[in-house]
Amino acid sequence: MKKLLSNSIGEKLKLKISGKKAVTGILIDIGSDILVLFDGKDYLYIPTAHVHDMHVLETDEITINPPNESPNFEHQDSLSLRKILNSSKGMFIEIYTSGNQALHGYVTSIMNNYFVFYSPVYKTMLISLYHLKWLIPYVSDLRPYGLGNEKLPLIPANISLARSLEVQIEKMAGELIIINLGEYYQAIGKVASLENNFIELVTAKQDNIFINMQHVKTIHFANK
Template identity: 40%
Template sequence: MSDVSTLLGEQVSVKLSGDVIFEGILTDLGQDILVLFNGIKYYYIPWMHIHMVYQTEELKEKIKNPNEPSITQEMETISYRKILQNAKGIFSEIYVTGNITFHGYVMNVLSDYLVFYSPVFHTMYISLSHLKWITPYNHKVVPYNLNDDTLSVHPSTTPLHRSFESQIKKEIGKLVIFDGGTDPMKIGRLNKVDNNQLELCVASGENVYLKLAHIKSVHLP
């Protein structure tokens, strides 16, 4: 950590899982998260998904220092959980898997997952261990240019459990969509949740079995 801290204020490249590379100014860091400004917005990236932080001799583009504060400005020390708590109510983009990102609002932060409300997907449960990054939008950004009536947030009234597994068990017997629905084998009726394993009945009527530890997001159609 002390070595990385020497790069504070410098333009760096950050390599994530899946060979995803971000470039920006390293504006802050903590034991489990770092903050990168790419010239337009801040990215809050958990250390668990970072493979490498480095400076390159030849910069593709010189990034100007931010002229707006990040949500860490008033924190004495930053952490993954503190940043998620501070992001509540701010329209944000999050990334967990594949080639899609989710846009919406952090509603609650529980022990190992967060509740996220998306104007498109509505209430979602996102595993904290799979959240690769979050970037809050400028307060002036209106989601999808929707008016207040259309945008009104209607979060689920389902009681929240502390753990991701316990919360998913509440959805047994319902149609669920895992990981954004890009894989048809992750869409179906949830039959069972037991011993870190899920039983899902897909459209064909076939039962498939998924490991809970690999589930990144959950929402109901």
């Protein structure tokens, strides 16, 4: 991908992203597994695994002025998703995983196949790296929802973290959790077990349902 797009840096592109999303912008940079697009306002850091297709736009198809400033994350060597996430720790960012709702907050920890994200709305969240569609850093003088330090403190999550999301879920047996922002009611329940890549949840009416880990994008705690 990097070699394929290296000659397109500075071109205006339209990309179709997983989740039936389309984004347009100027290609700023390309790394081993991520590209940087400037849409006229923000820098979008997009994992290439979620790019379904792309094409170069004609000059008159869209008007986007080139950025006046450098990308928000400085990097001295090759660009990658993990390096960008590490650079974003403690910075306010917007991330998108699915649906029509973006998440706002900051990264606190990065593990093997997930990262921990603090949202002023949902509090501590576990985000699957595989399902991260894009990341947008805030400009330096903005804060989510205009909250001050007393409402949005920059403190790491006070939980013991496993290296993988699967092991982390096993450790959460007995916890009440919400999966994928509760996009359907059966994605809310108490963790009973994890077996054969399926999470067993006990629902409010004490039914047992099983959710495939491959489709788990976000997890947050109902009582934390």
